[in-house]
Amino acid sequence: MTEARIELPPKLVPLFTPPRGAVQYRNAYGGRGSGKSFNFAKMAATWGYVEPLRILCTREFQVSISESFHAELKAAIASEPWLEAHYDVGVDFLKGANGTQFIFRGLRRNTQSIKSLAMIDLTIVEEAEDVPEMSWLALEATVFRRARSELWAIWNPRTQDSPVDKRFRKSPPDNALTAELNWNDNPFFPPGLETLRRREQERLDPATYAHVWDGAYLVNSDAQVFSGKWRTAEFEPAASWDGPYQGGDFGYAQDPTAAVRCYIHGDTIYISHEAGGRGIELDAIADKVCDAIPDYERYVSRWDSASPGSISILTRSGLPRASSAPKWQGSVDDGIRFLRSFREIVIHPRCVKTASEMRLYSYKVDRLTGDILPILVDANNHYIDALRYSVSPLIKSRRYNILAA
Numbered sequence: 001m002t003e004a005r006i007e008l009p010p011k012l013v014p015l016f017t018p019p020r021g022a023v024q025y026r027n028a029y030g031g032r033g034s035g036k037s038f039n040f041a042k043m044a045a046t047w048g049y050v051e052p053l054r055i056l057c058t059r060e061f062q063v064s065i066s067e068s069f070h071a072e073l074k075a076a077i078a079s080e081p082w083l084e085a086h087y088d089v090g091v092d093f094l095k096g097a098n099g100t101q102f103i104f105r106g107l108r109r110n111t112q113s114i115k116s117l118a119m120i121d122l123t124i125v126e127e128a129e130d131v132p133e134m135s136w137l138a139l140e141a142t143v144f145r146r147a148r149s150e151l152w153a154i155w156n157p158r159t160q161d162s163p164v165d166k167r168f169r170k171s172p173p174d175n176a177l178t179a180e181l182n183w184n185d186n187p188f189f190p191p192g193l194e195t196l197r198r199r200e201q202e203r204l205d206p207a208t209y210a211h212v213w214d215g216a217y218l219v220n221s222d223a224q225v226f227s228g229k230w231r232t233a234e235f236e237p238a239a240s241w242d243g244p245y246q247g248g249d250f251g252y253a254q255d256p257t258a259a260v261r262c263y264i265h266g267d268t269i270y271i272s273h274e275a276g277g278r279g280i281e282l283d284a285i286a287d288k289v290c291d292a293i294p295d296y297e298r299y300v301s302r303w304d305s306a307s308p309g310s311i312s313i314l315t316r317s318g319l320p321r322a323s324s325a326p327k328w329q330g331s332v333d334d335g336i337r338f339l340r341s342f343r344e345i346v347i348h349p350r351c352v353k354t355a356s357e358m359r360l361y362s363y364k365v366d367r368l369t370g371d372i373l374p375i376l377v378d379a380n381n382h383y384i385d386a387l388r389y390s391v392s393p394l395i396k397s398r399r400y401n402i403l404a405a
Helices: 010-016 036-050 070-078 081-086 111-115 133-143 163-170 191-203 206-214 282-292 308-316 331-340 352-360 382-390 392-397
Strands: 025-029 054-059 087-089 094-096 101-106 122-125 150-155 176-180 230-232 242-249 257-265 268-277 301-303 322-324 344-347 363-365 372-376
Touching (some): 010 025, 036 081, 036 122, 070 087, 122 133, 133 150, 133 163, 191 206, 230 352, 268 282, 301 308, 308 322
């Protein structure tokens, strides 16, 4: 019998010591850089190597495969030659030589599709913080029909009353193993992330830093730029609304490319769609955005004018109405004031990255006195920048005279 050595962060070893089916739940929560998703992906691929399994990978919102657990699985499989030899990894599928199959589904508005799935051996719930109670009830009623079936949940805690937190931290069942895992629990924490962590430790207010890196609940702080100004809710734009307004911000490796669509109605701005991600080549941005935002190419979209050559590539590769967003001295501060001047900002629940930035975008806090400084932290602002660009002509012209809150 051939044996393989699998290295895990020490805190995860007790989670995966019991054999498959010995427990019903295995969970991990914590902050950025902990390796939760990567190592759960590696263990799922390993289980699928040992025996043929049907593995469901899900999250509340999944617009495309690129926003699913597929990327983590692909990276984990590529890290071990014996896993790489076993799996056929396609753009939108992942299959083992022994018949193991990975299935990728979003929970929101896909409940019937989930209920129709049969013979699921393992369910992995990524970004479990965003999964509401009704989705949990429907999911659990479906995936525990097979003997030895398990559910694994991975999340970064945000509120103490989220369904996943209540389930596995406040009132955990006897058949659940749950571990907290943060960056300092990860012996494989990469140097590049350590540089980012140190930089954000200096720039972010303590509450935001603790949430992002230390797995703490997100406590509202006066340093958060949009504190008290936004909420998430489902909506459908009406014909009487102004818009759509569309914008985009370029990124690549550390920073994501980001695009949004929004509307204005009365004293409220509504963000209906988002698209983006890291590592997207310029000539692939149009396809990525148009896959996630219907008819994006039919409307004007305004992009970061610092890169006119990039905008030229967009217009040639599928976004003929892409243009440069106007900029001027103080345009960032003016844009923030303009967005805050609305009575509220309503974000559709599918725009999870935009909502995350709304929570985390903050002013710098003096390290010694705790004073909030009038200096915006250049982090967690890529979808917000795209939002500013989308309405930049309105900011400049002051066409919407809305009283500042």
